Amino acid sequence: MYRIRFHGRGGQGMKTASRILGEAFFLEGFEVQDAQRYGAERRGAPIFAYVRAAKEAIHERGVIARPGLIVVADDTLVAIAAAGVMQGLNEDCVVLIDSAESAAAWAERLNLPGPVIILPAHDTREAGEAAFVGVECAAAAACLAGVISQAYLEEAIRRELAPMGDEVVAQNLGIAADAYAKMEPYAGIVRADGTLSARAYKPPDWVDLPLEGVSLAGPAIYGGVNSELTNTGLWRTMRPVIDLERCNKCSWVCVSSCPDSAIQARADGTPEIDLDHCKGCMLCVAQCPPHAIGAVPETEALAREKAGEPVCAAN
Amino acid sequence: MPDAGASRFRRMRDLPSSHMLGAGTAMCAGCGGLAALTEAYDVLGENTVFVNAAGCMSLMSVYPFTPFRGSWLYTAMASAPAGAQGVRDALDVLRARGRITVQEDLQVVVLTGDGAAGGMGLSATSGAIDRGLDFIYFCYDNEGYGNTGQQTSALTPHAAATATDAGNSGFPGWKKDLFALWAANKPAYAATIIGGEPLDLVRKIEKARSFSGPRMILALSPCPTGWGYDPKLSIEIAHLAVKTGIWPLKEYIDGRVSHTRMPHPRLPVEEYLKPQGRFAHLFEPRRNEAALREIQAGVDAYWAPWEAQREA
Ligand SMILES: Cc1ncc(C[n+]2csc(CCOP(=O)(O)OP(=O)(O)O)c2C)c(N)n1
Numbered sequence: 124m125y126r127i128r129f130h131g132r133g134g135q136g137m138k139t140a141s142r143i144l145g146e147a148f149f150l151e152g153f154e155v156q157d158a159q160r161y162g163a164e165r166r167g168a169p170i171f172a173y174v175r176a177a178k179e180a181i182h183e184r185g186v187i188a189r190p191g192l193i194v195v196a197d198d199t200l201v202a203i204a205a206a207g208v209m210q211g212l213n214e215d216c217v218v219l220i221d222s223a224e225s226a227a228a229w230a231e232r233l234n235l236p237g238p239v240i241i242l243p244a245h246d247t248r249e250a251g252e253a254a255f256v257g258v259e260c261a262a263a264a265a266c267l268a269g270v271i272s273q274a275y276l277e278e279a280i281r282r283e284l285a286p287m288g289d290e291v292v293a294q295n296l297g298i299a300a301d302a303y304a305k306m307e308p309y310a311g312i313v314r315a316d317g318t319l320s321a322r323a324y325k326p327p328d329w330v331d332l333p334l335e336g337v338s339l340a341g342p343a344i345y346g347g348v349n350s351e352l353t354n355t356g357l358w359r360t361m362r363p364v365i366d367l368e369r370c371n372k373c374s375w376v377c378v379s380s381c382p383d384s385a386i387q388a389r390a391d392g393t394p395e396i397d398l399d400h401c402k403g404c405m406l407c408v409a410q411c412p413p414h415a416i417g418a419v420p421e422t423e424a425l426a427r428e429k430a431g432e433p434v435c436a437a438n
Numbered sequence: 439m440p441d442a443g444a445s446r447f448r449r450m451r452d453l454p455s456s457h458m459l460g461a462g463t464a465m466c467a468g469c470g471g472l473a474a475l476t477e478a479y480d481v482l483g484e485n486t487v488f489v490n491a492a493g494c495m496s497l498m499s500v501y502p503f504t505p506f507r508g509s510w511l512y513t514a515m516a517s518a519p520a521g522a523q524g525v526r527d528a529l530d531v532l533r534a535r536g537r538i539t540v541q542e543d544l545q546v547v548v549l550t551g552d553g554a555a556g557g558m559g560l561s562a563t564s565g566a567i568d569r570g571l572d573f574i575y576f577c578y579d580n581e582g583y584g585n586t587g588q589q590t591s592a593l594t595p596h597a598a599a600t601a602t603d604a605g606n607s608g609f610p611g612w613k614k615d616l617f618a619l620w621a622a623n624k625p626a627y628a629a630t631i632i633g634g635e636p637l638d639l640v641r642k643i644e645k646a647r648s649f650s651g652p653r654m655i656l657a658l659s660p661c662p663t664g665w666g667y668d669p670k671l672s673i674e675i676a677h678l679a680v681k682t683g684i685w686p687l688k689e690y691i692d693g694r695v696s697h698t699r700m701p702h703p704r705l706p707v708e709e710y711l712k713p714q715g716r717f718a719h720l721f722e723p724r725r726n727e728a729a730l731r732e733i734q735a736g737v738d739a740y741w742a743p744w745e746a747q748r749e750a
């Protein structure tokens with residue numbers, strides 16, 4: 124059975140990726156399950172979707188615990204434990220990752236036991252084209268699986284994207300053909316694993332917790348505003364940067380423009396952006412009357428910080 | 439604009455310089471509903487208990503995290519006003535027994551999406567109004583079932599494409615008028631707001647707080663995810679909603695509805711519709727003149743009596 128998990132951010136089309144890949148497997152005569160993890164779809168938030176495909180009936184249910192292929196559409200997710208990107212990683216598992224860094228760098232950094240492949244479209248794709256990432260991932264995964272013809276991949280794309288119109292379909296077919304061709308050297312690298320059996324299941328080392336009363340065991344939260352422990356700054360792909368020389372100190376504008384309480388004003392009216400929580404909506408950039416807030420790609424901002432250079436927007 | 443006389447918010451610069459609602463919530467980047475709640479919370483303050491119908495906002499407090507300074511309770515989708523009744527009753531009992539002081543008492547606020555508010559939650563809402571429940575009903579209206587992928591709700595506007603009306607003509611029905619439903623039943627206060635107009639918003643929340651009994655706040659909530667636009671446009675779209683007259687800013691007090699903003703001149707509705715993916719089919723591949731005219735006519739008809747009154 125093929126077990127494939129797609130990890131990305133809301134808005135990158137991971138659900139679409141799983142549907143296209145599932146459809147393509149189906150056209151090839153496989154039994155298929157494709158699903159998105161049920162939960163809220165939040166643009167920018169970590170999400171995943173998965174596909175099972177087998178020639179026999181599929182009795183497994185739920186999230187894939189032992190994947191044969193993990194596709195990572197956004198390499199900043201790897202650092203987010205809650206995204207669970209590396210969950211169930213094993214020696215036979217292939218990791219396909221969309222990144223500007225090399226496969227060797229990822230293999231070493233994460234101590235990955237199996238093959239690592241870089242999604243090569245990365246450098247040619249512009250920031251605004253994130254919508255195509257899902258299709259690219261599906262096409263690459265189809266090639267890596269080695270049992271899906273390009274013709275059926277394209278048919279699956281046509282079926283899944285039909286409501287978006289002919290132009291979008293044509294564009295995506297081009298992107299898919301490209302990704303499929305680039306993965307050709309690795310075609311068939313993903314292994315179809317056997318069925319899992321309950322008999323082989325090793326239970327984890329249980330820790331018995333005492334039975335507590337509701338006041339202790341109930342899901343009640345006693346500390347206010349502790350949501351701030353959640354680092355939603357990791358959702359950001361663009362970073363707002365204030366040019367204090369141009370800033371008029373009319374901070375009531377940017378403070379009220381931020382839906383995430385991530386801007387506050389100092390006593391003298393100078394606004395400060397809380398980068399641990401700014402999700403990168405760019406509303407402050409759009410609303411600042413003297414255009415004193417610029418947008419810098421987060422990757423560039425991080426690289427500059429690493430090099431000890433100041434981060435400023437060229438606007 | 440609501441009367442500024444009694445307000446502590448006389449001009450834009452009186453708006454808070456930081457927000458009381460915590461950062462780090464799971465709402466989408468650029469969420470217009472979160473914007474409205476964030477601004478409102480600065481006025482509501484920590485002595486507020488939220489009773490939340492299932493929807494996007496029920497992900498605000500996911501164990502073990504909360505952005506609130508005070509209490510929050512999650513209810514089934516149809517039942518938030520019933521939950522609010524229970525909480526209010528409990529607070530009243532505590533007050534009667536002297537276990538909490540007037541200062542320690544809490545304002546009970548229902549937090550609900552438009553799907554719950556205009557659909558399965560209506561019965562519980564109606565009951566709460568009938569019983570004169572002392573609460574604020576805060577509905578963030580993203581014009582669809584946002585949390586589950588923007589299916590059509592009773593408050594989806596005409597022609598908007600949704601997950602369930604995906605064809606090339608969008609939702610064939612018309613937006614339910616929740617404000618009129620409330621106003622017809624003589625609440626203590628009702629108002630429409632939008633996050634992109636923070637001064638109007640905080641004054642109305644201030645006013646809502648000054649009354650007791652059933653009070654309703656309806657916030658049009660531009661939703662980048664469900665409406666299909668870049669998050670950085672959320673405020674611009676809010677401004678266009680007001681300037682085109684699509685979203686009248688108004689309030690109900692003592693049997694009278696009055697507008698806190700009269701857009702004049704009103705911009706053509708298509709300025710509001712155009713930047714949104716859910717209305718793209720009205721412009722591409724060719725303009726759907728009939729539908730655009732129909733939507734404009736609806737807005738014109740709404741304003742006609744008010745504009746006539748102003749001219750007189
Ligand atoms: C009785 C019931 N049916 C369905 C659901 C699934 N559900 C959870 S949130 C949601 C959407 C609610 O829409 P709305 O009230 O408009 O709030 P929004 O998601 O837009 O914030 C649905 C259908 C539920 N929780 N309970």
Ligand code: SF4
Pocket residue numbers: 165166464465466468469470471472494580584585659660661662663664
């Ligand atoms: S789906 Fe819309 S309303 Fe819900 S959190 Fe996202 S932007 Fe806000």
